[in-house]
Amino acid sequence: MQSFSRWERAMRLSATTRGIPVVDGLATEEIGNQSWQPAHGDLGLPALTLDEAAFAANRDLFLRWCSGAGVAIAPHAKTPMSPELARSLREAGAWGTTVANIQQAAVLLAHGERRLLLANEIGGLAAGRRLGALLSAYPDVEFYAFADSPAAVASLAQAAHLSGRSDISVLVELGAGRAGARDRVAVEAVIAAVLAAKGLMLGGVATYEGAVATPDADETARAIAKLMARTIEAFALVRNAAAGRPLVLSAGGSAYFDVVATALAPVAQRDGNASVVLRSGALFFADHGIYARAFAEVDRRGGLVIDGVRRSAAESFRPALTLWAEVLSRPEAGLAICGFGMRDASFDQGLPVPLRVFRDGVEQRGLARTLTVTRLNDQHAFVALPTDSPLTVGDIIAFGISHPCTCLDRWRVIYGLDAGGTVTRALTTQFG
Known part of the structure; x- marks a missing residue:
């Protein structure tokens, strides 16, 4: 059998599976045993890595905050x-898992998740038939879905009937x-439709406060407060029914989770038979842009x-994603x-923001601070730097990203990377 060096083995990439090193006799599960380091050029670049310790720290931090705030997280x-x-988030204490559509629900159900919140309307009757076929294969799933109109309720009723x-x-x-329903009349119409439908039951209320955010912080605060008041009013209507x-x-993205908890947790506590379920996802990864600003x-x-104990969100959440790329041209x-x-x-x-520069595996300290990404093409990043910069072809740059x-x-x-920058595992994603 032909012998390959570690670098050569890592560079033999699959032509059909982007970014997954495929080596004779090497399964994806074995990648964490190869001692690869992106800073040393062991991976085909570009590559995206997850700081395992940062992700775990963000997870544990937020779950502790949720517990103290009287809310749960899906x-x-x-x-x-x-x-x-x-699965790792659920096993650490998450209430369940949120998905955005039927395709995502299918992926998570196939991998063992059994409490799903589909945080969206599913579409029309054809979508109801697809959801029904899916749920019929998983009779043990505890399933929640959004509806903002009688038409949306009819689609869910179709799913209930077929499953x-x-x-x-x-x-x-x-x-x-x-x-989302825009007024009390619309809310009452949804409630009536659920009560009249077979196979459905009223499970509560939901909203997404990030949709009303604006660049002005005070205006955003007023808009979210108004939305929370409407949500509380709708909850009272659902409770009566x-x-x-x-x-x-349910509410709460990754930017205003604190505002949502302050508004809704007391309502659930007074009710005595209700739970506030946040749906934050990106904050477990944090970043060097939009969520760094949100935490501030x-x-x-x-x-x-x-x-x-009062803690700084900006200092406590740690960016977990790094994009690695090589300098191709000066x-x-x-x-x-x-x-x-x-x-x-x-x-x-x-x-993206340059964080660190490596040359032959050795960090070139201070060099990243002199670099600025100014624009992107499909597969090229334009980086501005001083005219006398020592940055050279072959240097490897670690970039922070904005918006996970x-x-x-x-x-x-x-x-996955450990604290020393060595690959611990390959995590496959399953986007549609």
């Missing part, structure tokens, strides 16, 4: 679409700026109180071209 699986990470279920929980969605039944109040705003609102003074682009990195909430959701969905595998 992390949104759409962020990484990794069954392994979803033979009598216990699909419907959360009446309140909304502004996105989906579902006396004695355990109910869910959490601090401006008072920070995190855990076990009676075509002119003041410019470097790196081997990644819009196909590899998020850019909707800010461009729109970065992770570009990858079919991400690599």
